[in-house]
Amino acid sequence: MSSTHIVSIYDEELKYLTRRISEMGGTAEQMVADAVRALVTTDGALAQKVISEDVVLDNAERQINEKAVLTITKRQPVSSDLREILGAVRIAAELERVGDLGKNTAKRVIAVQGSGMPRKLARGLEHLAELALMQLKEVLDVYATRSIEKAKAIRERDDEIDAIYTSLFRELLTYMMEDPRNITPCTHLLFCAKNIERIGDHATNIAETIYFMATGAQPEGERPKDDNTASLVAAEPSA
Amino acid sequence: MNILSEAAVEKALDKKMNDVSYKMIGQDVSVYYGDKRALYDVNLNVRENTVTALIGPSGCGKSTFLRTLNRMNDTIDGCRVTGRIALDGDDIYDPSIDVVELRARVGMVFQKPNPFPKSIYENVAYGPRIHGLARGKTEMDAIVEKSLQRAGLWNEVKDRLQESGTGLSGGQQQRLCIARAVAVSPEVILMDEPCSALDPIATARVEELIHELRANFTIVIVTHSMQQAARVSQRTAMFHLGNLVEENDTDKIFTNPDDQRTQDYIMGRFG
Numbered sequence: 001m002s003s004t005h006i007v008s009i010y011d012e013e014l015k016y017l018t019r020r021i022s023e024m025g026g027t028a029e030q031m032v033a034d035a036v037r038a039l040v041t042t043d044g045a046l047a048q049k050v051i052s053e054d055v056v057l058d059n060a061e062r063q064i065n066e067k068a069v070l071t072i073t074k075r076q077p078v079s080s081d082l083r084e085i086l087g088a089v090r091i092a093a094e095l096e097r098v099g100d101l102g103k104n105t106a107k108r109v110i111a112v113q114g115s116g117m118p119r120k121l122a123r124g125l126e127h128l129a130e131l132a133l134m135q136l137k138e139v140l141d142v143y144a145t146r147s148i149e150k151a152k153a154i155r156e157r158d159d160e161i162d163a164i165y166t167s168l169f170r171e172l173l174t175y176m177m178e179d180p181r182n183i184t185p186c187t188h189l190l191f192c193a194k195n196i197e198r199i200g201d202h203a204t205n206i207a208e209t210i211y212f213m214a215t216g217a218q219p220e221g222e223r224p225k226d227d228n229t230a231s232l233v234a235a236e237p238s239a
Numbered sequence: 240m241n242i243l244s245e246a247a248v249e250k251a252l253d254k255k256m257n258d259v260s261y262k263m264i265g266q267d268v269s270v271y272y273g274d275k276r277a278l279y280d281v282n283l284n285v286r287e288n289t290v291t292a293l294i295g296p297s298g299c300g301k302s303t304f305l306r307t308l309n310r311m312n313d314t315i316d317g318c319r320v321t322g323r324i325a326l327d328g329d330d331i332y333d334p335s336i337d338v339v340e341l342r343a344r345v346g347m348v349f350q351k352p353n354p355f356p357k358s359i360y361e362n363v364a365y366g367p368r369i370h371g372l373a374r375g376k377t378e379m380d381a382i383v384e385k386s387l388q389r390a391g392l393w394n395e396v397k398d399r400l401q402e403s404g405t406g407l408s409g410g411q412q413q414r415l416c417i418a419r420a421v422a423v424s425p426e427v428i429l430m431d432e433p434c435s436a437l438d439p440i441a442t443a444r445v446e447e448l449i450h451e452l453r454a455n456f457t458i459v460i461v462t463h464s465m466q467q468a469a470r471v472s473q474r475t476a477m478f479h480l481g482n483l484v485e486e487n488d489t490d491k492i493f494t495n496p497d498d499q500r501t502q503d504y505i506m507g508r509f510g
Contacts, residue, residue: 003508010507076466078493081506216495 013071014081017064017088018143024060024095025140027053029133031102032199036129038109039192040122050106057099064092080216087213091143094202094209098136101195101202108188115185121171125193128164132196135161135203142207146214154207155223161200162226168193169229177234197227262287262427262457263308263345268322270303270312277303280322281483283476285427290449290458292468292489295478296504301461304478305429308459309345310338326427343370346425350432352412354404354419359396362404362415363387366423382422389455390418391448410441417448421456428452430460434467446471465505469493477501 005011031050038046068089071077077085135154142150172190175182204223211219263285270278278300285291285308293301303312310331312318324331331341343366354362363383364373373379383400387393392414396407404415413433420428430449434442449458449471462468468475469489476486477498485498496502503509 003503005506005508007507075507078465078469078505079495079502082494 007075010071010075010081013067013075014084016067017071017085020060020064020067021088021091021095021143022140024057024064024092025136025143027056027060028095028098028102029136029140031057031099032105032129032136032196033133035102035105035109036126036196038106039112040126042109042113044110044113047106047109051103054099054103057096061092061096064088080213083213083216087209090209091206094206098199098202101198105192105195108192111188112185115182118175121168121175121189124164124168124171125189125196128161128168128193128196131161131164132200132203135200139203139206139210142210146210148211148214151207151211151214152219155204155211155219158200158204159224159226161197165193165197166226166228166232169232173232173234260287261285262327263459264323264325264328265304265307266323266325268304268307268320268324270300270307271317271319271321272315273317277481278307279481281478283483283486285457285459286474287457288453288455289474290453290460290472291474291476292472293459293461293476293478294463294465294468294504295484297463298480299478300481301476301478302431305431305459305461308427308429309342309347311347313338343423344425345427345429346420346423347429347431348413348416348420348433351436352409352416354407354412354415356403356405358401359387359404359407359415360400363418363422366419370423372423386418386422387415389421389452390414391444391451392418408441410437410444413437413441413445414448417445417452421452425456427457427459430458432461432463435463442467465493477504479504 031053034046035050037043038050068085071085072082075081135157138150139154142154169190172186172193176186208219208223211217261284265281265283265285268278268281268283269276281300281304283304293305295301306312307320307324308331312320320332326341326344329336331345355365357365360383363386364379367373367379367382373382384393384397387396392411395411396402396415404412407415413436417428417433434445437445446467449460452458460468460471462471472489474486475489475492477484477492477496477500479500484500485492485496487497492501493505496505
């Protein structure tokens with residue numbers, strides 16, 4: 001912001017929201033990273049830590065909403081101030097969802113324990129998680145810098161995650177067809193992959209919200225999509 | 240049967256949508272108080288049956304501009320207006336214009352309610368009487384009732400029309416002044432901070448009234464309350480240091496103004 005409010009406590013209220021969002025972002029990032037690590041190393045204790053951390057994000061989201069309602073009531077914000085507050089509420093909701101997806105992934109660690117995940121599959125999941133986490137990290141940086149160009153770039157990159165998710169989906173399907181005993185762990189892993197893919201979508205939503213906060217307009221055009229899993233079918237087993 | 244093509248219908252609708260009719264035109268309007276220049280070449284048109292809000296910090300020229308629209312500045316010594324201001328295309332500063340007549344067409348409501356120290360009835364009847372708008376008591380009674388109804392005051396005062404106007408509450412007095420303004424059937428009503436001396440409930444009543452009056456009158460309102468400008472107007476003009484900074488749809492001004500000065504002012508920031 002180029003200028004400050006005449007009422008300085010108004011600035012403090014807006015800064016509080018910005019700070020809390022950044023904190024939520026940091027927590028969400030850590031949760032997702034830990035959940036994926038717990039999954040590929042089948043670390044039950046780490047998974048448990050992720051599960052118990054989710055409440056931090058739930059509380060933060062609630063506090064951000066309460067502060068936003070109070071600030072709107074007291075200051076009747078307009079223009080970019082109003083967008084700043086609405087944006088904080090929206091981003092807090094996205095980050096809370098990211099936390100839920102991390103928690104859900106961590107819960108599945110216990111279910112897939114002992115099933116001996118193939119190394120290749122673990123690498124695929126790790127790679128997917130790396131990309132999603134990078135999206136998340138960069139979008140949080142953009143929240144701090146408000147670079148419209150970067151927000152647009154993040155939004156346009158989501159198809160990479162979609163493409164890897166589609167290939168993981170195929171792979172898991174193949175494992176399940178090879179041996180019915182793989183079905184239980186692979187179904188869980190499929191949900192984990194979907195969770196991580198969704199995290200990428202939430203990062204993209206945040207990028208769009210930041211764009212709106214900075215410009216007052218929605219980014220133009222459809223976001224690129226490369227998730228073809230909705231129409232994928234398993235091949236008929238050969239007789 | 241004559242059926243218009245779809246394209247022709249669309250074009251006709253489009254024309255209607257984009258066809259803006261202006262009640263008053265302000266061209267290169269400058270105002271000087273002695274040597275001091277208060278307005279700099281303001282170009283601002285007032286749309287018909289629209290509420291136009293003038294906003295800006297104190298001393299920005301918004302009230303000065305408002306007062307040029309019915310030549311209220313004529314009463315101030317050393318005040319000089321240049322440029323052109325037209326009502327329905329006629330220059331209101333033309334020597335042939337009768338100022339009393341002009342002010343009947345362009346009425347005004349002031350910041351502080353200023354009823355005459357006379358009865359409620361007389362407050363409303365005064366204007367129509369001096370302009371000879373009523374023939375006889377029956378017609379005058381009808382004008383008084385209709386004006387008080389339009390101002391949303393009739394039900395509260397109908398049983399005490401002969402009581403003094405100054406005995407009403409502040410909010411009622413302001414609505415009495417609005418009734419007095421509409422009694423002469425003006426075409427344009429100028430309002431100079433009409434709610435700044437009123438409590439929130441009286442303010443809401445006046446705002447509701449402005450909304451209703453818009454169907455029959457063109458309204459220009461000066462207000463220091465950003466929220467009020469956003470609530471009551473369809474067009475907003477922002478003034479700063481005697482200049483018109485920008486004029487646009489109110490929705491646009493309060494969500495995403497083009498000018499940084501407007502942005503800073505409506506958000507309560509200093510640039």
